[in-house]
Amino acid sequence: MLLEVKSLFKSYKQVQAVSDVSFTLDRGDVLSIIGPSGSGKSTLLKLIANLESSSSGDILILGESIQGLEKKRKQFLYQKMGFIFQDFALFDHMTVKENLELAPRLVYKKDKNELSNETDRLLKLVGLLDKKDSYPITLSGGQKQRIAIARALATQPEILLFDEPTSALDVKSIDDLVEIILKLKADNIGILIVTHDLRFAKMVSSRLLFMKNSSIIFSENIQNIDNLDGIFDDFLK
Numbered sequence: 001m002l003l004e005v006k007s008l009f010k011s012y013k014q015v016q017a018v019s020d021v022s023f024t025l026d027r028g029d030v031l032s033i034i035g036p037s038g039s040g041k042s043t044l045l046k047l048i049a050n051l052e053s054s055s056s057g058d059i060l061i062l063g064e065s066i067q068g069l070e071k072k073r074k075q076f077l078y079q080k081m082g083f084i085f086q087d088f089a090l091f092d093h094m095t096v097k098e099n100l101e102l103a104p105r106l107v108y109k110k111d112k113n114e115l116s117n118e119t120d121r122l123l124k125l126v127g128l129l130d131k132k133d134s135y136p137i138t139l140s141g142g143q144k145q146r147i148a149i150a151r152a153l154a155t156q157p158e159i160l161l162f163d164e165p166t167s168a169l170d171v172k173s174i175d176d177l178v179e180i181i182l183k184l185k186a187d188n189i190g191i192l193i194v195t196h197d198l199r200f201a202k203m204v205s206s207r208l209l210f211m212k213n214s215s216i217i218f219s220e221n222i223q224n225i226d227n228l229d230g231i232f233d234d235f236l237k
């Protein structure tokens with residue numbers, strides 16, 4: 001199992017943001033967490049990405065609990081996880097190539113040739129090899145996101161986390177994103193997506209988790225969901 005979330009809780013003073021959330025993510029799974037605003041989706045993603053600490057519960061990466069681990073082992077496990085932020089978080093003063101090569105250069109100490117070959121491979125995967133020497137400011141929202149995906153892949157993660165990936169995209173860019181996610185799924189990467197976008201979730205997911213009032217109230221494999229829109233209408237009531 002790539003990722004296992006066990007009875008996770010998070011509260012902020014009076015607010016219970018995440019209550020008793022459990023699920024698993026396996027290789028080649030695309031899991032979308034859907035829910036109304038304030039239901040706890042972003043908090044859950046932050047807990048998984050180690051950007052916030054939980055009040056209780058456990059997270060296992062590649063079968064290993066992250067609790068009480070020594071720093072190096074924890075770092076190693078978190079390197080298995082790539083995060084694509086809603087605002088993409090690219091470094092504007094660096095070219096696309098420099099953005100992609102920063103982390104692998106620091107983490108894996110690869111030489112220039114190796115880095116350059118890997119950069120070309122990743123940029124081909126996201127269809128943007130011709131933007132290698134461009135600066136992020138010259139790219140469209142959809143292109144920035146594809147670069148953010150390539151950058152996340154540069155450290156060879158097995159799990160990818162996406163926060164609201166379609167929020168800044170036009171229809172064509174969403175179609176491109178769907179294609180990339182399905183390629184990554186076929187490469188056996190486990191993908192967790194937080195989204196409001198049911199149409200998109202339907203196109204990429206193998207399983208949907210519906211979150212409401214800080215808990216997962218319903219989880220179903222996509223092939224078992226016939227009338228998705230009907231379910232969602234009921235769910236939002």
Ligand SMILES: Nc1ncnc2c1ncn2[C@@H]1O[C@H](COP(=O)(O)OP(=O)(O)OP(=O)(O)O)[C@@H](O)[C@H]1O
Nearest residue numbers: 012015016017035036037038039040041042043044
């Ligand atoms: N840093 C914080 N301090 C206090 N309360 C917070 C904090 N972050 C989130 N919350 C609260 O936790 C609850 C869940 O918020 P969260 O952002 O996880 O929801 P969400 O489902 O991601 O919403 P949206 O779809 O609008 O982004 C909300 O009531 C929110 O106000």
